Amino acid sequence: MRRRRLEPDARREQILSVAIRLFGSKPYADVSTTDVAREAGVARGLVNHYFGTKKDLYLEVVRVMLTVPETALELLPGGELPERADSIVSWFLDVVSRHSTSWLAATGAGGMAGDADVDDVIAEAVDVAADGVLRAVGMGQEPTAALRGMARSYVGLAIYTAQEWLQRGVLTRDQVHLLLATNLVTMVERVFPHAR
Amino acid sequence: MRRRRLEPDARREQILSVAIRLFGSKPYADVSTTDVAREAGVARGLVNHYFGTKKDLYLEVVRVMLTVPETALELLPGGELPERADSIVSWFLDVVSRHSTSWLAATGAGGMAGDADVDDVIAEAVDVAADGVLRAVGMGQEPTAALRGMARSYVGLAIYTAQEWLQRGVLTRDQVHLLLATNLVTMVERVFPHAR
């Protein structure tokens, strides 16, 4: 048995990538740390050494999965509200469908939504997305707590609808786009103004 | 040691009620079958005898939690669309806030969303709710698959918004009501018609 010694960062990265693959393909309970260790060609104890507990490892995985889609929304297209809504929805659907499997695993929380820590990670990602939405529709400057809550609510709709689209396949992309864009316009014009 | 013998139905019911209380207060992984058995004053093996596996027990619990709110939506108030939207939203918020803790535990899936079987149970409840919505707005007769998908999407919004309301408390009930009613009207008038 010849065992190789790696830089901590490299080893950590390698284990993490295996964990991402496994947690992306089956729910939390169906992935054992033994599985991760075996597929990484490593002793099980090393997984704990680098990531602490199994849940800690999972949190790291979800964090990565949810951070990937944070790729620049920076280019705000300007124009009237309907056009802006269209382009932010398009952007969202593009990103989500590109990383569909890992994104679905993360938002579906692969078998651990409801756990306080996991929820925190997801909630933070939703927060970021909600702020992005508010910025894109021109209400980004110092939003009320209520306004951010409403925006999170819309993000919830977007997540759920995208899941409906990608997992069930009963909606076409055009239908999803219409649904999300229309509701966003409604939110901005008729609901957000009441957040005081 | 004096042990009592119960009718199978009674014992089953008793264990189930304990399980509902426990799964309603902490996530799936933090509830052991030993806990359930101890609090029910029963040997652990008996839990398996009545419910099979731990997940089976949990599925039963979630089923009960989600079935409670299914209390009659039967009285459709008639009137124009905005009035109907208002009353169905009121009804929903009433039911949900009344059973808030167990409802939150069930929809948040107390630590096991993502698991295929659990998702099935939740999805079925969402289906029922979606049909209720469609009926309430007068589109209940033989809906398209796409239309039902859109309705489920709206139910997803309602669930998420209610969670935002009950758990975070940054939105008032009036704001939640406005958000859901307004978006429902928009859905019916501008989105549902494109489900062909």
Added chain:
DNA sequence: GAGCACTATTGGCGATGTGTCAACAAGGGT
């Protein structure tokens, strides 16, 4: 009321998974 049969209930066995930690060895510095 004593014995009996039915079955609800128990307790423990084996398997699996997890966190920890002392011991081991790989690989660079001297």
Added chain:
DNA sequence: ACCCTTGTTGACACATCGCCAATAGTGCTC
């Protein structure tokens, strides 16, 4: 070539779960 840092291992202790043979309530029969 030796040593010393530290990445890495293997095993121990503990918890939980599914299963099943053994046990003992409880109503029924005579």
